[in-house]
Amino acid sequence: MxxxxxxxxxxxxxxxxxxxxxxxxxxxxxxxxxxxxxxxxxxxxxxxxxxxxxxxxxxxxxxxxxxxxxxxxxxxxxxxxxxxxxxxxxxxxxxxxxxxxxxxxxxxxxxxxxxxxVRDHTVVVGYGTKGSSAVQTLLKHGTTPESIVVVDTDPARIAEANRRGLVGIVGDGSRSEVLERAEISKARHVVISAERDDTAVLTTLTVRRLTRRATVVASVREAENAPLLRESGASSVVTSSDTAGQLLGMATISPKVSQVVHDLLSHGEGLELLERPADTGDVDKDPRALKEPVLAVIRGSRTMRFDDVAIGTIQLTDRLVVVRSVHNRRTDPGRR
Missing domain, CATH: 1.10.287.70 (Helix Hairpins)
Structure with missing residues (x-):
């Protein structure tokens, strides 16, 4: 639709x-x-x-x-x-x-x-609370609505996605014919936010059978099912129950730290967490010497924390995970 x-x-x-x-x-x-x-x-x-x-x-x-x-x-x-x-x-x-x-x-x-x-689009399987929040985050980070395809069994959810300008497909995302209608073979990203862990595993297996090029991000409720999702082909796995529990514990022990974490995850307000390519001004410097706080350096397929001695100095081909204030981003829009 x-x-x-x-x-x-x-x-x-x-x-x-x-x-x-x-x-x-x-x-x-x-x-x-x-x-x-x-x-x-x-x-x-x-x-x-x-x-x-x-x-x-x-x-x-x-x-x-x-x-x-x-x-x-x-x-x-x-x-x-x-x-x-x-x-x-x-x-x-x-x-x-x-x-x-x-x-x-x-x-x-x-x-x-x-x-x-359609080319290099994002397919979101499951448009419940997690799926709609994922879509909202993608939109806030500049993804265009027409490049997002939502798959869900509930026609009411698909109608809501259409009202937001998204492409919607009514059907079971674990079935090949439904994913083929979403042009899964041309997709760049696939977000799997099924309500059940077994459905998430089956959907991941089906996606990987149809495409090997897409980055697959999946969510599970229980941490014990995360390895199974990775074995099924998920590039990244988010454990919703563990993450929520950790945030609850953090908010109990240190409410201010919890507020900062929430600020980092909320795009467009206060501080934001983002990934950007290294530029010529960063090359040959220690990550801790940069103006923007660097949390991690991505070199090839390896992600290293800012204090990892293996980093040495930053290379031009690196990508940096940094913390940036929204104010600084607005005053310097060219630095992404």
Whole structure:
């Protein structure tokens, strides 16, 4: 389901039905007001029932001929008002039918067009509390909504993702055909935030069977299942229950430290934790000598803490994990 601003199907149909009823009522009122110029073959006077009957058979182009305009004024009104209303009534009915018939074709065309263009996107499997928070963090760090694809079994969650401008797919993320619809083979990142650990493992195995290039980040509730996820192919594993417990313990012992950690994890406020490439001003320096606090140095596939003697000095090909204040980032936007 690609995001777009359209009313729900029930609302659209109801709107057209009300419009058609309005045209019918207006036609019946016109006939009733000019009832002296109409003749019923039964000889009865024209009343409200006959007016609605005549409007119905006229607008639907049935035209039984048992009620007809006989006066010049009635024929003129039928020509100038009833006939245009008949055309409008038919357009409403035909438009509704065509919309129903073409909606599926239009959606399929939009989906094929999206699949042909999507590259290096992020697939988020599971859009519950963890998944939506992960998406919010990605958006705050500059990821565009159209480059995020959400997969969830709950249509309501997918509808919410669409409202945020994300691409949504209703389905089980552990199934190959569902992930293929998300163009998983072209994805750069995959975030797995399933509600059950066994589902997370199965989803990771399925993702790795379909792609080897994507970075897979998965969450588990229990720490004992983390090794199994890594063996299944996850690049990084976050243990939600342990992390939450550690933060709770930290907040109990040292509330201020807990506030700093929360500040680091909250993008756009106070301090933020980010990864940036080393620049020429950093080369050949000790990590502790830089203006920005360096927490770790990433060299190749190895991540080393700032005090690791193996670092020596910073190289141009290194990437640095640093702490930066939001104020400094805003005043020096080019240094990322």
């Amino acid at each position: 690609l995001p777009r601003a359209v009313p729900g199907p029930l609302r659209a149909v109801l709107k057209r039905v009300l419009l058609a009823l309005g045209i019918l009522v207006l036609s019946a009122v016109i006939v009733y007001l000019g009832r002296d110029g109409y003749r019923d073959s039964s000889g009865k006077p024209i009343g409200w029932l006959t007016s609605f009957y005549y409007a119905t058979v006229t607008l639907s182009t049935t035209g039984y001929g048992d009620v007809v305009p006989v006066s010049d004024s009635a024929r003129l009104i039928s020509t100038l008002f009833v006939t245009p209303l008949r055309v409008l009534f038919l357009l409403v009915l035909v438009g509704t039918t065509l919309e129903v018939l073409t909606e599926r074709t239009r959606n399929e065309w939009r989906q094929e067009r999206w699949r042909s263009k």
